[in-house]
Amino acid sequence: MIRLEPRPTASTAMIYIAPAAAILLSMAAGMGLFWALGEDPVRGIGMVFIEPLTDWFYISEISVKGTPLLLIAIGLSFGFRAGIWNIGAEGQFTVGALAGGATALALYDMEGLWVLPLMALASIAAGMAWAAIPAFLRTRLNTNEILVTLMLTYVATHILSILVHGPLKDPTGFNFPESRLFHDAATVPVLFEGARAHVGLLAAFLVVAVAWLTLRYHVFGFQMKVTGQAPRAARFAGFVQPRAVWACLLISGGLAGFAGMLEAAGPVGQLVPAIPVGYGFTAIIVAFLGRLQPLGILFASFVMALTYIGGEAAQIDMNLPNAITGVFQGMFLFLLLGIDVLTRYRVRRIPRRPAPSAALRGA
Amino acid sequence: MTPPRFEAANLTKRFPGVLANDAVSLHVEAGEIHALLGENGAGKSTMVKMIYGLMRPDGGEMRLDGQPYSPAKPAEARAMGVGMVFQHFSLFDALTVAENIALGISGMRPTRALSQKIIDVSNSYGLALDPDRHVQSLSAGERQRVEIVRCLLQNPRMLIMDEPTSVLTPQEAETLFETLRRLAADGCSILYISHKLDEIRALCSRATVLRHGRLVGAADPRQTSARELAEMMIGGAWNAAGAKAMTPGRARLEVQNLSLASEDPFGVALKEIGFTVHAGEILGIAGIAGNGQTELLDALSGERRTAPGCIRLNGAAIGDLGPTRRRRLGLCAVPEERLGHGAAPELSLGHNVLLSARTRQGLERRGFLSLTRARAFADDVAKRFDVRSSGVHAEARTLSGGNLQKFIVGREIAQNPDVLCVLQPTWGVDAAAAAAIHTAILTLAADGAAVLVISQDLGELLAISSRFSVIADGRVSEPRAVGDVTVEEIGLLMGGQAGPSEAIAV
Numbered sequence: 100m101i102r103l104e105p106r107p108t109a110s111t112a113m114i115y116i117a118p119a120a121a122i123l124l125s126m127a128a129g130m131g132l133f134w135a136l137g138e139d140p141v142r143g144i145g146m147v148f149i150e151p152l153t154d155w156f157y158i159s160e161i162s163v164k165g166t167p168l169l170l171i172a173i174g175l176s177f178g179f180r181a182g183i184w185n186i187g188a189e190g191q192f193t194v195g196a197l198a199g200g201a202t203a204l205a206l207y208d209m210e211g212l213w214v215l216p217l218m219a220l221a222s223i224a225a226g227m228a229w230a231a232i233p234a235f236l237r238t239r240l241n242t243n244e245i246l247v248t249l250m251l252t253y254v255a256t257h258i259l260s261i262l263v264h265g266p267l268k269d270p271t272g273f274n275f276p277e278s279r280l281f282h283d284a285a286t287v288p289v290l291f292e293g294a295r296a297h298v299g300l301l302a303a304f305l306v307v308a309v310a311w312l313t314l315r316y317h318v319f320g321f322q323m324k325v326t327g328q329a330p331r332a333a334r335f336a337g338f339v340q341p342r343a344v345w346a347c348l349l350i351s352g353g354l355a356g357f358a359g360m361l362e363a364a365g366p367v368g369q370l371v372p373a374i375p376v377g378y379g380f381t382a383i384i385v386a387f388l389g390r391l392q393p394l395g396i397l398f399a400s401f402v403m404a405l406t407y408i409g410g411e412a413a414q415i416d417m418n419l420p421n422a423i424t425g426v427f428q429g430m431f432l433f434l435l436l437g438i439d440v441l442t443r444y445r446v447r448r449i450p451r452r453p454a455p456s457a458a459l460r461g462a
Numbered sequence: 463m464t465p466p467r468f469e470a471a472n473l474t475k476r477f478p479g480v481l482a483n484d485a486v487s488l489h490v491e492a493g494e495i496h497a498l499l500g501e502n503g504a505g506k507s508t509m510v511k512m513i514y515g516l517m518r519p520d521g522g523e524m525r526l527d528g529q530p531y532s533p534a535k536p537a538e539a540r541a542m543g544v545g546m547v548f549q550h551f552s553l554f555d556a557l558t559v560a561e562n563i564a565l566g567i568s569g570m571r572p573t574r575a576l577s578q579k580i581i582d583v584s585n586s587y588g589l590a591l592d593p594d595r596h597v598q599s600l601s602a603g604e605r606q607r608v609e610i611v612r613c614l615l616q617n618p619r620m621l622i623m624d625e626p627t628s629v630l631t632p633q634e635a636e637t638l639f640e641t642l643r644r645l646a647a648d649g650c651s652i653l654y655i656s657h658k659l660d661e662i663r664a665l666c667s668r669a670t671v672l673r674h675g676r677l678v679g680a681a682d683p684r685q686t687s688a689r690e691l692a693e694m695m696i697g698g699a700w701n702a703a704g705a706k707a708m709t710p711g712r713a714r715l716e717v718q719n720l721s722l723a724s725e726d727p728f729g730v731a732l733k734e735i736g737f738t739v740h741a742g743e744i745l746g747i748a749g750i751a752g753n754g755q756t757e758l759l760d761a762l763s764g765e766r767r768t769a770p771g772c773i774r775l776n777g778a779a780i781g782d783l784g785p786t787r788r789r790r791l792g793l794c795a796v797p798e799e800r801l802g803h804g805a806a807p808e809l810s811l812g813h814n815v816l817l818s819a820r821t822r823q824g825l826e827r828r829g830f831l832s833l834t835r836a837r838a839f840a841d842d843v844a845k846r847f848d849v850r851s852s853g854v855h856a857e858a859r860t861l862s863g864g865n866l867q868k869f870i871v872g873r874e875i876a877q878n879p880d881v882l883c884v885l886q887p888t889w890g891v892d893a894a895a896a897a898a899i900h901t902a903i904l905t906l907a908a909d910g911a912a913v914l915v916i917s918q919d920l921g922e923l924l925a926i927s928s929r930f931s932v933i934a935d936g937r938v939s940e941p942r943a944v945g946d947v948t949v950e951e952i953g954l955l956m957g958g959q960a961g962p963s964e965a966i967a968v
Binding site for chain 2: 315316317318319321324325328329331332334335336337339
């Protein structure tokens, strides 16, 4: 028989070692996977994890994938810390992209530095509004926010699809379900000529810095920490739970909406039905891999973006299916959670003991 | 010569960084009521957990009636004739007495025969109990009887009682002692764990004293004074706090017509509570656990709101204000649960002061926290109230119960509140820490604050309060001067008003 026993003291160092160990173990397991597929394991792992780092083009692409992950994961981390589970960042991302994109299309061909900030505000407001629905339902009717946020994701996807098939369709687009390409003033500027890395990355770094300061020095960050680990102590401290639910959902919704706008007006450049590609879900893994700490999330979003780019490279060079990226991302989370369990519990083998004799039982 | 009923030799248990039990030896004779004494953290619980099979010792051996005894789990301990009644009961409120008892014994079903057995055992030991009643409707004393009967049905050779009187009225405690004496006379050994020295002196024929995980010695409690026993426990002389003569000043806390439903489905609603606490005065509220104490403290601290006029602080209506604004106006509170309510377990002491001292101590400015000032304040509290920890960076959960309680009470007192409301200030705290907390509360009152102490410990209330009332079934009795009431009267108030608890014909 095998039993898990709580360890009397959990090691603090393991909190930081565990994510690194999860990544290393995923790489080892990935090598096994490449070997089983008949590929050279060393070359395979090198292609996914090392090669993208040796080329500026790839590094720029990593930042393109990492920016939305970083923004969304930072937003989610506040709520996750306090036990408020926004699983539907993907939906908030989608409505953000839609609101930002619709603003761009409404202002088509208008010049001015105010166009992009207006699109950003529209996307943040839309993301917040989408997240306000679960917030309202949870605080008023005690509805489970996990289900509501998740289901609203599909609603958002369909709304996007309806609009790009209808009102937002490009009039000169041969009836393809796509909007016009945004004009220059409504496109997020790139950081370097010829690369897709855009100024959204700088905005994301700013958000990391603000989140770090908030968590460490602001009463809101303190409230999230206390609410998560001791709800009664939070109430004793005078923190109001419904207000925390609203704040967490609005923050994560707003940041996810903003990330959606950056995606639509950045690398994509128009509204298409395929704007939501799963960043909102992957960001959940990023948040946990980064230990819900802003700096950890910065690192984790980079690693996760690396698997997207490395996975693409493996698809092209080794003819592997797209699933390779998902396999690595899944292994990260699985192994991280597994290591976490073993950090807090130890496995003990319990030998089957003979039952006490009947004579003693009657004594 | 017959071997003793139970014998432990050089029992050792090590936790990371702590030797919880260091080669402790103990023997209990058949039919003996044996006390296990010690401060909190002395290693009593560890020792008992090893005897009951909840933990395995790292060294040493145990014998039961001369036979080697090493239970791997409580079911084995019970099968070999060792039963235990815990301080916190493990009963299901929604099930009947018989169903609860059947659940706790492997292979037992709640049949007629079992009910008859329960009645038989209850009768022979004076434990009035109706097998068909739901546990929800039982008083704490009756619940304890369920636990005891459950043990007795398994024919124990030794019964372990962990702080059994902490939830009982004096009358109920007296009934329990009678039962225990009868059990002992029938040859069952009893290992009795308690802090209350008077009880041990009345009940036990021998006492084993532990301190810091080591055996300090054994004594005959009937021949030893309470003072000597206390000194064995804490390893030095100590001074109990004494009530001082106080001249009450203006009314600081006024509660009027306070009624509040409980959030807990099995909780107690507050019913038309009214009292006043004056400057310089300590009002004690006694009562058995679960009669509305938690609800009353939540209403006073601001965790639950009421109509504005129900609670007045220095004349101002504060019933509809939350905890933060009440603190700013001068009302601080200490809840019962240390970990998870009064303190967040995984935050450092330096962060834990931020829970309640943000506004009064200026640890927060426009939403931004001053961690330096918070650490300084925590350090100040720790020094002033002799909190032993590895420093202000220590997480709250790493402190012993007594030290954490000193820290939490100290954190509120150091804010110089006009009104302090405390629930169970010395629950599960060792004698030295309790004395320190009492002194701090008395000093605060002497400096002009109004203090409300809600406690189950009558001795504590009689020692420190100037006036005194009783909470029973959500109602608070008219406060009376402490000198005017006898312990018997208080006991009657505590039990007598405790709701319709119909007598059972046995």
